[in-house]
Amino acid sequence: MISLFRRNPEQKAAELAYRRIVDQARRRGFFSDIGVPDTVDGRFELICLHAFLFLHRLKNEPPPAPQLGQRFVDAMFADFDRSLREMGTGDLSVGRQVKRMAQAFYGRIDAYERGLSRGDAALKAALARNLFGTAAATEPALDAMAGYLHGEVRRLREQPTALLVAGEVSFGDTPAAICEPQRASL
Numbered sequence: 001m002i003s004l005f006r007r008n009p010e011q012k013a014a015e016l017a018y019r020r021i022v023d024q025a026r027r028r029g030f031f032s033d034i035g036v037p038d039t040v041d042g043r044f045e046l047i048c049l050h051a052f053l054f055l056h057r058l059k060n061e062p063p064p065a066p067q068l069g070q071r072f073v074d075a076m077f078a079d080f081d082r083s084l085r086e087m088g089t090g091d092l093s094v095g096r097q098v099k100r101m102a103q104a105f106y107g108r109i110d111a112y113e114r115g116l117s118r119g120d121a122a123l124k125a126a127l128a129r130n131l132f133g134t135a136a137a138t139e140p141a142l143d144a145m146a147g148y149l150h151g152e153v154r155r156l157r158e159q160p161t162a163l164l165v166a167g168e169v170s171f172g173d174t175p176a177a178i179c180e181p182q183r184a185s186l
Contacts, residue, residue, distance in 0.1 A: 010064060010068055011071055011075075013068055015167070016166075016167030016168070017164075018079065020167070020170065021054060021076075025047045025050050027174050029174030029175070030046055034144055034175055035132070039134065040087075041133065042131075048105050049108070049131060049149075051076060051105070052108060052113075053149070055069050056113070056116075056153065056156075057153075061161050061165075064165055065164070068164075111126035111129070112126055115127070116153065124142040124143075127146065128142060144176065145175060148175045152171055156169070
C-alpha cells in the first residue's frame with residue numbers, strides 16, 4: 001500500500017540541496033568581506049548565484065538529475081513565495097512578484113552561463129550588474145567573485161553525481177576579505 005503522506009525522495013533531495021544553497025548564500029563573508037549588499041536583493045542574488053552553480057553542474061547529467069533540477073527550482077520558488085508572504089506582500093501581489101523573480105533568476109542563469117563561456121570580462125560584467133546591482137562593485141570584489149565562481153564550478157564537478165542527486169551539495173569557503181569595512185558616519 002502506498003502512503004499518501006510519504007515524501008518523494010527527489011523532493012527530499014531538492015529541499016536538502018536548496019537548504020544547503022541558502023546556508024552558503026547567507027555566509028557573512030559575502031556581505032562583510034566582499035561587499036554584496038546585505039539587503040533582500042543581495043540575499044536573493046546570492047541564492048540565484050548558488051542555485052545557478054548547482055543547476056549548471058546537473059545540466060548534462062542523466063536522469064534523475066533533470067527531475068531533481070526541476071524539483072529544486074520548484075522548492076526555491078515555493079520558498080520565495082513563502083518569504084514574500086512573511087514580509088507582508090499581499091496575496092494579490094505575490095504572483096506578480098514571484099513571476100518577476102523567476103524572470104530575474106533565468107536571466108541570471110543566462111548571464112552567468114555566458115560569463116563562464118566568454119571569459120572573465122563577461123563574467124565580471126554579469127556579477128557587477130546582478131550580484132552588486134544596488135552597490136558599486138570594486139575590481140577586487142569582482143575578481144574575488146569571478147575566482148569563486150570558477151572554483152565552485154570545479155569543486156562541484158568533482159562531487160559525485162550520486163551525492164548531488166541526493167541533495168548533498170557542498171561549497172567551499174567564501175572569498176577572502178578584500179573590501180574595506182564600512183565605517184559608520186558620525
